[in-house]
Structure formats: structure tokens, C-alpha cells
Amino acid sequence: MQEKEFSxxxxxGGTNTDFGLVNRRGDISFQDNLKxxxxxxPGDFVTALKNKxxxxxxxxxxxxxxxxxxxAPNGNVYSxxxxxxxxxxxxxxxxxxxxxxxxxxxxxxxxNDANATAIGEMTYGAAKGMQDFLLITLGTGVGSGFVANGKxxxxxxxxxGELGHVTAIRDGRPCGCGRxxxxxxxxxxxxxxxxxxxxxxxxxxxxxxxxxxxxxxxVWEKNNRVxxxxxxLAARAGDPxxxxxxxxxxxxxxxxxxxxxxxxxxxxxxxxxGLAKAGAYILTPAKKAMExxxxxxxxxxxxxxxxxxxxxxxxxLGAAALAWQ
Numbered sequence: 001m002q003e004k005e006f007s008x009x010x011x012x013g014g015t016n017t018d019f020g021l022v023n024r025r026g027d028i029s030f031q032d033n034l035k036x037x038x039x040x041x042p043g044d045f046v047t048a049l050k051n052k053x054x055x056x057x058x059x060x061x062x063x064x065x066x067x068x069x070x071x072a073p074n075g076n077v078y079s080x081x082x083x084x085x086x087x088x089x090x091x092x093x094x095x096x097x098x099x100x101x102x103x104x105x106x107x108x109x110x111x112n113d114a115n116a117t118a119i120g121e122m123t124y125g126a127a128k129g130m131q132d133f134l135l136i137t138l139g140t141g142v143g144s145g146f147v148a149n150g151k152x153x154x155x156x157x158x159x160x161g162e163l164g165h166v167t168a169i170r171d172g173r174p175c176g177c178g179r180x181x182x183x184x185x186x187x188x189x190x191x192x193x194x195x196x197x198x199x200x201x202x203x204x205x206x207x208x209x210x211x212x213x214x215x216x217x218x219v220w221e222k223n224n225r226v227x228x229x230x231x232x233l234a235a236r237a238g239d240p241x242x243x244x245x246x247x248x249x250x251x252x253x254x255x256x257x258x259x260x261x262x263x264x265x266x267x268x269x270x271x272x273x274g275l276a277k278a279g280a281y282i283l284t285p286a287k288k289a290m291e292x293x294x295x296x297x298x299x300x301x302x303x304x305x306x307x308x309x310x311x312x313x314x315x316x317l318g319a320a321a322l323a324w325q
Contacts, residue, residue, distance in 0.1 A: 004066035008053065008106075009320030011113060012036060012072040014087035014140035019049065020313075021056050021065075022320035026124045028313060030056035042082075042090045046099050053104075067107035068100055069322030071116025071315050073141070076158040080110050083159075086176035087141045109322040113137070113315060115152050115161070117272055117307075118145030119325075120318030126270050126308030133268045134260060136163065138275035138282070141176075142184035142191075148264050164188070168256045187253040189228040189275045196226050196245050215239040232278045246278065250285025257286065258293035261302055272307040272314060279306065 006029075010019040013036060020031035032052050039045035057065060074085040080097025082088065101108040118135035121127040127135070131150040137143035142164030146153040153160045164184035165177055172181025173194065185191050200220045216234035220226050234242035257269060275282060283304050291299060307314055 005064045006060055007066050007320040007323035008057075008068040008104075009116075009316035009318070009322075010049065010068065010070045010100075011116065011315030011319055012070065012075075012082075012088070013113065013315075014073065017045075017049075018316055019053065020316045020320070021053075021060065022317060024324070026317055028316060029060070031313075031316070037089050040089055042094050042096060042099065045090075046096075046103050049100070050103050057104075062106070065106060067109060067323035068104060069116065069319035070096065070100060070108065070110040071113035071319040071322075072096065072110060073113055073143070074159070075110045075112045075115075077109075077111040077115070077154055078158040080108070082110075086178075107323065109325075111152075111319075111322060112143065112145070112159075112161075114143030115145040115154075116318035116322065117143070117315045118147055118152060118318065119321050120309060120314040120316070121270055121272070121307060122147060123321050124309060124317050125314060126305055127268070128308070130267055132264065133266045133270060134163075134257075134264070135270050135272060136257075136276075137273040138188060138271060139273035140188060140190055142182075142188050143273075144260075146260075146264055147266075153264075163256065163260055166256055166259070168252050183253070183256050187249055187256075187275070189273075192228050192231055192245060192249050192275060193226060195248055196220075196231050196242075199241060199245055199248075200226070216242050228275055232281065235278070235281050243281075246281045247285045250282050251289040253282070254286035254289025254291075255293050257290045257304075258298075261290070261298050262295055265298065266302060268303040268305055270305055270307055272309075272311065274311075276306060277311075 017034045017036045020028040072082050074083050082094040082096050097108045097110040114137045127133045135145040144163035146161040165182045167181045168183040169181040173185035175182040175185045215237045216239050287304050
């Protein structure tokens with residue numbers, strides 16, 4: 001019997017979907033992406049995926065592909081469905097595993113996108129060899145994968161480990177999930193922009209009143225909007241307001257991490273995603289707040305470290321590994 005040499009990894013995000021053809025060593029031989037929100041119906045999305053991947057599959061030979069792994073928000077490893085995802089354009093319960101299986105005529109597997117990223121880190125990245133860690137994705141929302149004793153924690157229904165929807169601020173900001181004060185409304189790229197707008201709209205903040213190194217406020221006054229990247233660039237340029245925004249965000253993140261640590265006692269917490277690229281600007285205040293709020297038995301034991309993989313690759317590799325698991 002011919003050895004199956006490849007699998008396909010698909011990472012579905014709230015903004016973009018990345019996918020690739022991966023061999024057993026973790027080499028990605030083909031890689032591309034789609035804009036997730038372009039496709040209002042999941043059937044059109046699956047058709048677009050197939051069209052993008054057809055040539056790559058033909059080139060290596062379909063008989064050499066063991067299957068397709070998919071990471072998606074609210075992806076349920078047991079049912080194969082995307083269920084009530086707040087950050088996707090498709091509402092309700094979407095039987096995506098079956099749809100992909102039918103379209104490609106290949107075995108398909110699905111899990112939460114952050115869980116897929118955790119598998120990628122555990123197999124190829126910063127968590128290689130670790131038995132206990134948390135993977136936190138700071139992107140459009142906040143995702144998480146909990147690994148304990150070398151295994152992902154799925155829970156009885158497949159939805160364990162939703163740190164992004166732990167209440168960080170009681171009666172806080174409304175969340176797309178229908179609740180209030182969820183961590184992702186503060187510690188995601190979307191959340192930090194909301195914080196920046198709140199700070200910029202505060203009464204009494206005027207450009208002439210602040211220090212000469214102000215960078216963010218003129219951007220806001222010109223465009224009446226800011227992005228997470230602009231907040232980061234402002235902080236890097238020495239803007240004091242941007243530094244305040246990162247301190248506020250990091251504090252809320254760190255306080256919530258302290259609660260998560262008490263449950264699984266991880267060796268490390270690994271950060272992945274667009275906002276995590278801010279590095280020390282977000283991780284330093286998060287580490288400080290976490291240590292201040294940890295039980296004494298956990299203090300100074302947990303590392304906060306960035307992903308060991310290229311952002312675009314990690315979730316693809318993790319998703320692809322599902323097909324071999």
C-alpha cells in the first residue's frame with residue numbers, strides 16, 4: 001500500500017482563511033488564503049477552497065493525501081460542526097466537516113481553531129516536548145487551547161477551554177456571543193481598538209495638551225478611526241497614550257490568565273496572533289498583572305512566550321496534524 005505522505009490543513013479565521021498542503025515533517029509545499037467574510041454561504045466557501053486546492057492536490061496525487069484537518073471558531077471535534085460561531089459570517093450550526101469531506105472526497109477532521117494552533121505548537125513550535133501549556137490566540141477575537149498531561153482538553157461536548165469568553169469585567173462590554181465583559185472584548189485586536197477609542201474620546205484630551213511625541217491622537221483626529229497596528233506603531237514611537245492603552249489591555253489579560261493558571265497549572269502560556277506581535281508591549285503588563293493575582297503556589301513558575309512558529313503556518317500545521325491523529 002502506498003504511504004500517505006501529505007495532509008491538508010485549513011485554518012478558518014474571522015477575517016482570513018489560510019490553508020496548505022503539508023508533509024509529515026511539517027513542510028508546507030503549497031499555501032494560499034481566502035477572505036472568510038467574502039463568502040456569505042458556507043457552501044460557496046467550500047467551493048472556493050476546492051477551486052484553490054485542486055491543482056496542488058493533482059500535482060502530488062490525491063492517493064498520497066491522508067485527509068483534511070480544519071481549525072475553525074467553535075469547531076466541535078466530536079460533531080464535526082461549527083456551532084454558533086460569533087466571529088464568522090455563517091450563523092447557526094454548520095456541518096463543515098461533512099461538507100468538506102463530500103466536496104474533496106477525502107477524510108476530514110475539524111476542531112476549534114485555537115486547539116489546532118496548540119497542536120501545531122506542540123508538534124513543531126515553542127511547546128515541543130511540553131506536557132502542560134496554554135495556547136492563547138490574540139486575533140480578531142481571543143481563542144485558547146488547554147493542554148494538560150500532553151493532551152488537549154476538549155470536555156464532554158468538545159467546547160472546553162473558551163478563555164476568550166471568560167468574564168474579565170463583570171457587566172462590561174457587550175460581546176458577540178451575547179454575554180458581557182468577555183476577555184475578547186478587551187484583549188483582542190478588536191478590543192484594544194475599542195479601548196483606544198474610549199481613551200481618545202475622553203473629555204479633556206486635546207492634542208496640544210499632550211507631550212510632543214504624541215502619535216496616535218493626530219491619526220484619530222484625521223481619520224476618526226484607529227487600528228490595532230496603529231496603536232502598536234504609536235507605542236513603539238513613544239506615544240504615552242498608546243502605552244496607557246497597552247497597559248490597560250495587558251492588565252485585564254494578566255488578571256484573567258491568573259485565574260486560568262489556577263485550573264491547569266501550565267508550565268507556559270504561548271501567545272499567537274496579530275495582537276501578540278506587539279510582544280513586550282502587551283506581554284510585560286500581562287505578566288505583571290498575572291503575577292500580582294496568582295496564588296502563592298503558582299508565582300514565578302509560568303513563562304509567557306511568543307509562538308515558535310510563523311503565524312500563518314502554525315494553525316495550518318496544527319490542522320494538518322489532525323488528519324494524522
